Amino acid sequence: MGFDSITCNKLVWCTLIIALWTCTLEGSGHLMSSEGLLPPPKTLLEDPLITHQRTLVGGGPSNQYQRSLASLDRPVMGNFENSSLKIMEDVKAGLRYLFQTENKWTLALSGGGSLAMDIILDNLVEPGDVVLIPTFGLWGVRAADIVERYGGIPKKIEAALGSAFSLKEIEDGIVTYKPAVVYITNGESSTGVHQSLQGVGELCRKHYCLLVVDLVATIGVIPFHMDSWKVDAVFSNTQKALGSPTGMAPISYGTRSIEKITSRKTKPKSYFADLKNNWIRNNYWGISDPGAAQTFHSSYPILQIYALREALASIATEGLAHGWARHFDATAKLYTAIDNMTTIEGGSGVTYFVSRAEHRLTGTVALLPPKGLDPKELMNLIRQMYSIEINIGIGPMTGKIIRIGVLGPNARPDIVDEIVSAIKYGLKNLKK
Amino acid sequence: MGFDSITCNKLVWCTLIIALWTCTLEGSGHLMSSEGLLPPPKTLLEDPLITHQRTLVGGGPSNQYQRSLASLDRPVMGNFENSSLKIMEDVKAGLRYLFQTENKWTLALSGGGSLAMDIILDNLVEPGDVVLIPTFGLWGVRAADIVERYGGIPKKIEAALGSAFSLKEIEDGIVTYKPAVVYITNGESSTGVHQSLQGVGELCRKHYCLLVVDLVATIGVIPFHMDSWKVDAVFSNTQKALGSPTGMAPISYGTRSIEKITSRKTKPKSYFADLKNNWIRNNYWGISDPGAAQTFHSSYPILQIYALREALASIATEGLAHGWARHFDATAKLYTAIDNMTTIEGGSGVTYFVSRAEHRLTGTVALLPPKGLDPKELMNLIRQMYSIEINIGIGPMTGKIIRIGVLGPNARPDIVDEIVSAIKYGLKNLKK
Numbered sequence: 001m002g003f004d005s006i007t008c009n010k011l012v013w014c015t016l017i018i019a020l021w022t023c024t025l026e027g028s029g030h031l032m033s034s035e036g037l038l039p040p041p042k043t044l045l046e047d048p049l050i051t052h053q054r055t056l057v058g059g060g061p062s063n064q065y066q067r068s069l070a071s072l073d074r075p076v077m078g079n080f081e082n083s084s085l086k087i088m089e090d091v092k093a094g095l096r097y098l099f100q101t102e103n104k105w106t107l108a109l110s111g112g113g114s115l116a117m118d119i120i121l122d123n124l125v126e127p128g129d130v131v132l133i134p135t136f137g138l139w140g141v142r143a144a145d146i147v148e149r150y151g152g153i154p155k156k157i158e159a160a161l162g163s164a165f166s167l168k169e170i171e172d173g174i175v176t177y178k179p180a181v182v183y184i185t186n187g188e189s190s191t192g193v194h195q196s197l198q199g200v201g202e203l204c205r206k207h208y209c210l211l212v213v214d215l216v217a218t219i220g221v222i223p224f225h226m227d228s229w230k231v232d233a234v235f236s237n238t239q240k241a242l243g244s245p246t247g248m249a250p251i252s253y254g255t256r257s258i259e260k261i262t263s264r265k266t267k268p269k270s271y272f273a274d275l276k277n278n279w280i281r282n283n284y285w286g287i288s289d290p291g292a293a294q295t296f297h298s299s300y301p302i303l304q305i306y307a308l309r310e311a312l313a314s315i316a317t318e319g320l321a322h323g324w325a326r327h328f329d330a331t332a333k334l335y336t337a338i339d340n341m342t343t344i345e346g347g348s349g350v351t352y353f354v355s356r357a358e359h360r361l362t363g364t365v366a367l368l369p370p371k372g373l374d375p376k377e378l379m380n381l382i383r384q385m386y387s388i389e390i391n392i393g394i395g396p397m398t399g400k401i402i403r404i405g406v407l408g409p410n411a412r413p414d415i416v417d418e419i420v421s422a423i424k425y426g427l428k429n430l431k432k
Numbered sequence: 433m434g435f436d437s438i439t440c441n442k443l444v445w446c447t448l449i450i451a452l453w454t455c456t457l458e459g460s461g462h463l464m465s466s467e468g469l470l471p472p473p474k475t476l477l478e479d480p481l482i483t484h485q486r487t488l489v490g491g492g493p494s495n496q497y498q499r500s501l502a503s504l505d506r507p508v509m510g511n512f513e514n515s516s517l518k519i520m521e522d523v524k525a526g527l528r529y530l531f532q533t534e535n536k537w538t539l540a541l542s543g544g545g546s547l548a549m550d551i552i553l554d555n556l557v558e559p560g561d562v563v564l565i566p567t568f569g570l571w572g573v574r575a576a577d578i579v580e581r582y583g584g585i586p587k588k589i590e591a592a593l594g595s596a597f598s599l600k601e602i603e604d605g606i607v608t609y610k611p612a613v614v615y616i617t618n619g620e621s622s623t624g625v626h627q628s629l630q631g632v633g634e635l636c637r638k639h640y641c642l643l644v645v646d647l648v649a650t651i652g653v654i655p656f657h658m659d660s661w662k663v664d665a666v667f668s669n670t671q672k673a674l675g676s677p678t679g680m681a682p683i684s685y686g687t688r689s690i691e692k693i694t695s696r697k698t699k700p701k702s703y704f705a706d707l708k709n710n711w712i713r714n715n716y717w718g719i720s721d722p723g724a725a726q727t728f729h730s731s732y733p734i735l736q737i738y739a740l741r742e743a744l745a746s747i748a749t750e751g752l753a754h755g756w757a758r759h760f761d762a763t764a765k766l767y768t769a770i771d772n773m774t775t776i777e778g779g780s781g782v783t784y785f786v787s788r789a790e791h792r793l794t795g796t797v798a799l800l801p802p803k804g805l806d807p808k809e810l811m812n813l814i815r816q817m818y819s820i821e822i823n824i825g826i827g828p829m830t831g832k833i834i835r836i837g838v839l840g841p842n843a844r845p846d847i848v849d850e851i852v853s854a855i856k857y858g859l860k861n862l863k864k
Contacts (some may be wrong), residue, residue, distance in 0.1 A: 297546065
């Protein structure tokens with residue numbers, strides 16, 4: 001039998017195999033016709049994608065740094081190639097600078113800040129662990145709910161909405177409840193309140209508990225020094241002062257956190273979250289133990305990683321201290337304008353929600369509207385006339401406050417002028 | 433006291449308040465200086481963002497539909513404005529078409545397919561629930577791990593890597609284990625195997641269990657009809673045949689799933705996942721009960737939602753049936769080329785990993801390399817010479833196979849020609 005005839009036989013055989021695949025596949029025959037299909041939605045066939053240029057000053061999302069925005073038209077690369085991994089290394093370095101830490105376990109999760117809250121607590125809380133949660137708004141309430149789901153015992157100490165805790169109050173809580181973990185929201189975005197971290201790290205070391213801090217509203221806005229302040233785990237999001245799109249959550253675990261995680265007796269509840277058993281063998285972020293068997297965890301959102309890399313490069317190029325000062329100055333300018341509005345304009349009636357100045361957050365400001373004014377009407381009018389987006393509160397404050405954020409690229413004097421002008425316009429035109 | 437003097441007093445008072453905020457803020461004084469800061473990373477200060485145009489045919493991520501890619505330079509809008517909500521409505525409509533369902537509870541989660549697996553099982557599995565998992569690769573193993581974490585009892589039936597289950601085998605499993613949920617991976621991406629769904633929905637109704645299907649590797653590739661096939665819950669990702677960036681997870685729950693979820697006696701473990709208590713009050717997606725108190729769940733990744741909307745519009749415009757046929761044709765062309773390579777080229781030695789033709793997945797093809805050839809070397813050479821990205825397997829197959837995917841915009845004859853040409857080049861040049 002010659003070569004030709006073998007080839008011919010094989011070709012016949014191959015054709016038969018393909019015919020078999022064709023026949024058995026659900027993709028074949030009548031199933032491939034559009035008969036009997038639910039029709040495609042008219043709205044997708046006919047409507048264009050309509051978007052608007054906004055100045056986003058509602059306290060999150062903010063606008064993006066120019067470099068971050070520009071990175072999004074870059075092509076998607078493969079998960080495993082060196083050019084992708086190099087960008088992830090850059091992100092890790094940038095996040096270490098941002099958090100002021102040398103923690104190896106510093107990376108960005110796909111998913112956003114709310115998911116990161118779940119993930120960090122799932123890893124750090126074992127059933128029976130007491131978690132002390134100073135609660136002064138939405139985020140402490142949620143943290144307690146999360147801790148309970150993972151079998152932990154949340155112990156809340158509570159402050160009135162619009163205020164925060166003294167170091168003494170936190171220490172009293174620690175002494176009373178002897179927690180394994182203290183969970184602190186550095187900036188309570190629902191009320192515009194700043195919780196000072198001064199001395200809390202030392203306190204936690206003294207009492208042998210871990211300190212976890214939610215930096216969502218404060219990272220890049222006010223000074224933070226993870227290592228020298230002795231913070232054991234932190235997370236943030238990307239769409240506020242980082243000036244990158246929503247959808248990722250930077251996270252960092254210190255040595256004491258990793259010790260607790262690797263000596264856990266129970267598995268975290270979420271496979272996705274599980275650092276000890278899963279992330280630690282994930283090679284993408286280059287944080288796995290060299291000897292560990294590599295495994296596939298999940299595909300990472302490479303475009304968002306480009307964007308985060310470029311946002312972090314913008315922050316590194318400006319320098320953290322300069323960025324903090326810029327946020328401080330923009331907020332001070334906004335405060336002055338609000339004060340002037342209240343006084344010189346003959347009393348617009350806008351007042352601070354946070355009465356004690358030392359509790360006020362930099363970057364995110366919560367205001368009470370004049371009597372009779374619906375913040376939602378103000379928000380809609382300002383959006384329509386100025387294309388400026390403010391926020392009217394979340395959680396317990398929904399619809400009750402005017403929330404203004406000068407964050408990331410928007411922490412600038414000209415943006416503050418724009419905001420003030422828009423609010424004056426709104427108050428004047430909505431006056432009853 | 434005249435008006436001027438009141439104003440003056442107020443101004444003095446305001447200045448004092450700002451001074452107080454300034455003094456107490458951690459942002460003030462020496463803390464704002466860059467002294468003592470860990471330095472910014474050189475790599476972010478000096479290196480540009482380097483990316484490469486790739487033809488991504490490793491079976492995920494794939495390249496994006498042009499409209500999806502183009503949407504990413506659109507400006508970010510606010511979370512609450514009507515223009516944003518309209519885009520989310522479009523996404524819901526597009527996903528309903530994609531899944532062929534009228535389910536109200538159809539939306540896209542921030543986070544990706546691996547997270548969606550966690551979330552869907554967290555919602556549908558209560559402690560003590562038996563979950564039947566036909567397991568024939570990485571994803572069934574992971575599903576079992578997840579079910580166990582949530583207190584469920586995973587019951588695996590197992591098939592050799594490279595094969596799938598008959599309806600009879602699935603029915604036997606159901607009869608033996610009496611599961612509350614049957615969890616099926618429609619396309620096992622680690623091995624390139626297709627698990628037929630024919631008859632499984634009816635079976636699950638007959639035996640009073642829910643049918644959950646992982647559509648990650650198959651949605652948009654082969655026919656799927658959620659409603660008429662009686663599937664109770666599904667999820668997918670966005671970076672394969674949907675042709676949108678990695679980072680979101682479309683999900684749909686049918687009536688029977690929602691009944692189970694709303695009558696749960698225990699809370700899901702993850703706050704983020706919890707549909708009954710949290711998502712159901714989230715107004716963004718317009719799926720909450722009209723009377724329910726609204727709450728803030730999380731910020732959604734609006735840019736990714738633009739991209740998904742545009743990808744779904746591309747799919748709707750082409751029509752599902754046409755898209756399925758296109759994937760079928762591209763895969764058939766690839767099969768023919770592989771067969772020809774094996775025979776006419778005098779035996780390259782590339783063989784199918786999945787020996788039975790009827791088990792082979794459309795869109796994602798797993799090949800065994802010729803003896804002595806390291807798939808990693810082939811992947812690297814092809815990337816370098818052709819800028820084509822193939823994959824070398826994940827999970828149990830890592831480094832053992834050559835995985836090729838013609839998915840989404842890449843399911844085209846010219847792309848198949850490119851791939852075949854690159855593989856021929858690679859095999860020739862790496863021949864020992």
